[in-house]
Amino acid sequence: MFSIQAFLDSFGPLLWAARYTLLVSGLGIALGLVLGALVCAAALSRWRAARFVAALWVSFLRGVPLLVQLLLMYYLLPVIGINVPAIVAAVVTVGICASAYISEIWRGAIGALPPGQSEAAVAVGMNNRDLWTRIILPQAVVMSLPALVNELILLVKASSLVSLVGIMEVTRASQAQAATTFRPLEVYIAAACIYLLINLCLAGLGRYLEHRMAV
């Protein structure tokens, strides 16, 4: 039946592969934050064309399954003459996908600020740049932190999909391990434990931030 030995033995290779899980989700959220800021800026811009592009970006990336996006990128890049390692393509795809969700998180946070804040800033004669860098953005970024941690948890889980384009992260390593040991149950449960461990840590971080923010 369930072999504790096989279960424990799988942790070695799986934990070693977890560095790719962390890499893909970590770089993915970093890229997502940068792109997400741009998309959010476009969505709030006064130019209609920019708003339209942002809306299209968000709608497409939230409407298409990440697995399809990954395969699309995987097959598209060589056709347009870009040859990069699979890991780069994977991180970029995860980051692009995350940017759509993150821009919505930030748009929501900016929208949730009491209008009195910016009215007061304008009333005391602040210019537009100070209004954004001193009043709106600091508050909106702090407000969005719990949602961003949540997004990071989603990315850790989503990173399991990059196993399908050949990245040796936890899921792919567990497939390899299961294929050599013929103990899929033990190996996949061990993989689940690793994801759970990472995500419980992140959820703890999220709760801490939420607690800090509740003034």
Place this chain on the structure above:
Amino acid sequence: MDWDVLRQYAPILLRGFGITILAWAFGTVFGMALGLVISLAQRYGARPVRWVLQAYIEVVRGTPFLVQLFVLYYGGPLVGLRLDALPAGLVGLTIYGSPYFAEIFRSGFDAVPPGQAEAARAIGMAEPAIVRRILLPLGLVSALPALVNFSIILTKETVILSVITVPELMYQVQRMSTETFRYLEANLVLALFFWGLVELISRGGRRLETRITRHLLERPGHG
């Protein structure tokens, strides 16, 4: 894109689409039912029951759907749970969705003002009647947008079933592209198709929401 190829593969693509819709509907309906049971058991159950359910919610929400499917489909037979790909996929989707639905129902129930249940108790309503006539109708209305939202997320999760060889749309598209070597076109069409589907469902969902919450807006002297 070579349209002849699409015409040639139309029957299997349609069959795949049928299975995608089946998986989505099954996962949504049964995931929601299981989620409702979990959220009610968490509200009224004994403490050990609540602990077990909380652990279940944490574990399912903390692990990737792909890994859950692997445990179920490849690990299941070792403990005597032998499921074919499609049933394993349907069960997997139900399990995956249930804790999210449970949390949505929980917050929906929490959003019902406590005065409502207290008033019902004060006029002598029994607890099951309070659940059926106060908590459920009011909680469901406030949970509706989140329920629609999560069922849209489930649409996209169905493609992961292709990995355990459930013959849904993604699986058939992969099969078509390996047979015709048109990987890019096939995946592009698939992406556009899902985009359209998700837009359609979310528009339908929004209309449903405005219809069901209409009474909240129309009553004069409210809000």
